[in-house]
Amino acid sequence: MAAKIVLAALVALVVLWAYAQHRARQHEARAEAAFPPQGRILDVNGHRVHALTLGSGPDVVLIHGASGNLRDMTFSLAPRLAARYRVTVFDRPGLGYTDRINRTGATIRQQAELLSDAARQLDIERPMVLGHSYGGAVALAWAVHRPDHIAALVPLAAPAKPWKSDLSLYYKTLSHPVIGPLVIPLLTAFVRDARVERAVSEIFEPNAVPPGYIAHVGAPLTLRRDSLRANALQRANLLSEITAMQDAIARLTLPIEVVHGTEDTTVGLRIHAEPLAEELPSATLTRLPGIAHMPHHAAEDAVIDAITRAAVRAGLHPAD
Template sequence: MLAAAGLALGLAALGFGSTRAAPGADPDGLDVAVRGGRLHVVTLGPRNAPGPAILLLHGASGNHRDMRFSIGERLARRHRVILVDRPGHGGSDRLGGREMASPARQGDAVAEALDRMRVGRVVVVGHSWSGALAASLALDHPRLVAGLVTLSGATEPYEDGAAWYNRIAATPLLGDVFAATIVGPVGRAQFPRGVQSTFRPHRPPADYIAMTRAELLLRPAEFKANAQDLVDLRGFLRTQAPRNGAIRVPTTIVTADRDDIVSPEIHSRPFHAQVRGSKLVVLAGAGHMPHWTETDRVVAEIEAVAAKSR
């Protein structure tokens, strides 16, 4: 199912506080030094807000702005919000080679950044691909995780593999040539249609691509990193999914009955059965982008987990 996400937005489409302007970075963000390079982090909201901070993790084929402009600024009215460009995306370095396609390795980097920033415990919110990353943080870094929310999250093994162009882009040498020559012109021409398919059955905001700088995906290095993330996810989940029952923090699993990218039957319902005491929310008539289309409900569910986690 996650291959569809790549299809929609693929071809269709130690210096904490450093002021280095990385490509894709925000002027109000920070580049946090971690092992292998830097992660681009944006913080919103009051530093002294009660309760844990809320960590928002974007899905495949995107960057932190997708979470910021959907729910991040809303949540920041009452909470400290941390947004991270995952390794190789937006303004963040890849931090290594192919091993960085692993949600566990990305989780290690995010945990290191949180430690350097002295954030304390967080409620982790992961959309789509980052459902696996959010679960990995809860499993491997429990001292940092006060609560967990997945939004159309990929958390379980699935059968269909990555799209052909992601397999090519993830291939050594050939992938570099492919990403540098084919992806840009084809992707730019088809990008709006790809975004529309990701939002179905709804329509995306008219300014979504410009607002979120979604076309950063078409940069060769980022496209290759995204392809590796998607190609390797299925194998990673075969290993991680049997551990999901060890998650012991307040957990809410938000899914949608018309999500044809990350199937609720394959991912969210089995995850709910594994995580003791978790809450399952199935949004009727919604698709893969509930943080954009069902914003009020999603914000309310995140805030409810944050309240339980104080």
């Protein structure tokens, strides 16, 4: 009798697992149908990279943050910049429609080098690089490891210094070598898109979410199995990668326009932006009073002004 019970339990688990995988595939298909690629897919060193280019003028590359995709930048910022610049927006590896680099979590250096190579494939030689949040760490790695391929740096609400707070339970679970692969398909299968959209809205607080942003940004793409895993691994590895890069960051001399909100509780102003600006003579810090973690939406004009200053400092001349 005990053996039959165990066997029945195993069969039930197998059936549940198969059903979860089936639902996960359906959820992913719906997300990709609702939010298809906006740009084109490049083959870069054997990896698929999703890139979108708008406008003409001096080159600006925009890199999105954790759990996101390039739609975060194409909602408003990229189209506005395209009036004066050639703007190129990428999906980071494992997110949006750019393939994962590996199964262990692409480092910020690997991501920066892949996107740098993708930019060169598009004949972009010395862009200004803006990175938001985690994408700002990738932009810093770009400046450190590809200094001949960047004209100026704009870290936006970006981590730049080591921190003491622990990794959240969410990221600990999803990045775990055993538990993560077991939990992630269940999240993809059973978590509603509305829950992810609420989480996106919470990132803006206390600032308002711009009308139409949730419908545009493609939050359901984040719930795909590969994206959840890649994002969690990248986030779990970030502290050690930022720590290891400190000496190289201290040697940066290119024009740097740091932009950070005073109400950012996701990436702290005093932990990251202020020490970075104090350390680097070439860095200028713009504090945005009352702005939280999404300044490229809540204070878009200030972000565009920072890019303009970076262009002037780098000797670039935006189109009139």
